[in-house]
Amino acid sequence: MKDKLRINGKTLFLTRTAILSSVVVVLSIAENFIPTLPVALPGMKLGLSNIAVMAALDIxxxxxxxxxxxIKALFALVTRGAMAAAMSFAGTLLATLGMWFLIRCSKVRFGCLGVGIAGAFLHNFGQIIVAYALISDAVFAYMVVLSLASLATGALTGLVYYIVMPHLYRVPYMH
Amino acid sequence: MNKKSSEKKRKYFAFPDVFVLSFVVIVALVCVCMSFGIGTDDDLTAVVYVDGNEYTRITLNSVDEPYEINVHGELETSIRISSEGVGFVSSDCPDKLCVNTGTLTKAGESAVCLPARVSLKLVSTSSSVPDAVAG
Incomplete structure (x- = not known):
């Protein structure tokens, strides 16, 4: 790390994006292996891929x-179909923009907890909006459950990122 | 690439997180209120089935005064209809499960009097969810 080679900015961008994308894909596969709790409703997910997005924004x-x-949405399109891709894309896009706002655009520094919860909440919110547009059912009752669930899952993903972060910073050329 | 983020380690909990937390909780509370509001204001339609066939269909928004209808299945039942909801008020069946179900106020709820072969269901007119699933 001391004698950093000069690497073209585009190459760095490509490599970082490739690495983080592969992490996202692996995390979303791994998430499917975790058995869902009996109380969990469809759509209730741990949102592990938010960790990688958080890392992408932060570093x-x-x-x-x-x-x-x-790339995550394309992966969902290939493996789970158009509906899942639309929901994945809307949720993750909203979560990304929200977390970007919290990480970059503000004068105050939010902790991992806040960023994680905001990401989880906005992810669910984006998915709800798509579900509402596609199914047009009463979704507000569902929103209550999902926003409360996002408090727990967001705290968890924030904690994981908090633990992983120092190790990420040690990787050369990652930030 | 970004000096700011690498200089200082992000904490797990910082004070501004409280705003994020409270925002999510407030949204949850607002949604609780809205879902209760929707439960009664929605375009609800009560559907009465006798012996599995549709007997009558009443749009609750058009009901001004609460009234009761008598439905003859295998046994005599009577159903009270108001703009807030519908429910069995009496039945000649022995177990009275249908009466004990109470008043239905939300879309998707149903009450059944099995001995009389009369069932009552609330559906949302605006909903595209098929009502054949519960039948």
């Missing part, structure tokens, strides 16, 4: 995170 940039989001 790279917004364009990098947006590329990660698009």
């Amino acid at each position: 790279c940039s917004l364009p990098c995170a947006l590329c990660v989001v698009i």
